[in-house]
Amino acid sequence: MPSLTPTVLDTERLQLRWLDENDVAAHFAVFSDPQVTRYWSREPWTDVAQAAEAIAATLAAYADGSGLRLGIVLRASGELIGNASLHHFFEQNRRCELGYAIGSRHWGHGYAGEALRALLGHAFRELDLNRIEADVDPANLASTRVLEKLGFRKEGYMPERWIVHGRPADTVNYGLLKRYWTEQGA
Template structure:
């Protein structure tokens, strides 16, 4: 059964085909995809395909992606989750995005905290990594604020619209007991 996580203001839930319009709105937005390493979506079919990819990721135990839903409006405002899940090595990478109208409200901090905690406790992870475009100042600051440590720079690691970009690599590790 797909895990549902909750915070005071948000519900993290499975993304379904009924969310296709919200996923399309998110991933066709230049401000969202600017540092994503993904070209803008051009059709609702691409959103449905992404939703199916998220479902397969979970079914194949290679990751998990939640939809971020506001409790008050029931609006899907973004996604967050783990990919590159390697259970044997107890590690995964975290990724997230929130549509710009909901930026600077503390939502990203809220869901990152919840998902990192879930990763360490429920999934038994000992390391959670993140790869962020060096130019993405907001996300770089956010990860440091959330306790991630910068490990280095991956040169020309991601392409966006045919141009190579450097990325920072971060991690947070589960405290040893």
């Protein structure tokens, strides 16, 4: 697992930063939204304690190097609108998985792509990763477009991999190699 240090990544409109206990309410607002969790394998949060537990788990992951979840903050207002994470690190193979969520009222502004571009650059440069993986429900067209614009390539299809809100859901697996990232001039 990589050695993680407090990280702040700035983009034109966003700041990605470590989460802390002050982010519980904003984090809850994102994951209590049924639109955000539509393709998530868990129900929307119904209690702010769930957000507090998630933040505590994030802090523990920072400490043990098992995950890097950064809050996505609008620079103009300071509002936390989502998060992006690198997790399930496989140090020997220099790979991990990618996750992200943006509050639904902020969809359609390109924030996910902007945030992930910064996080992926950090992952390949500072963390020296070679491969980043993501999986997405094929019905989640917005998410698949974000991944493909960033250079991820479809690598596989797994029918009924998850149970989402009580129903089987398929998954499309995506991968991004460091050389793909470098080839596109990122």
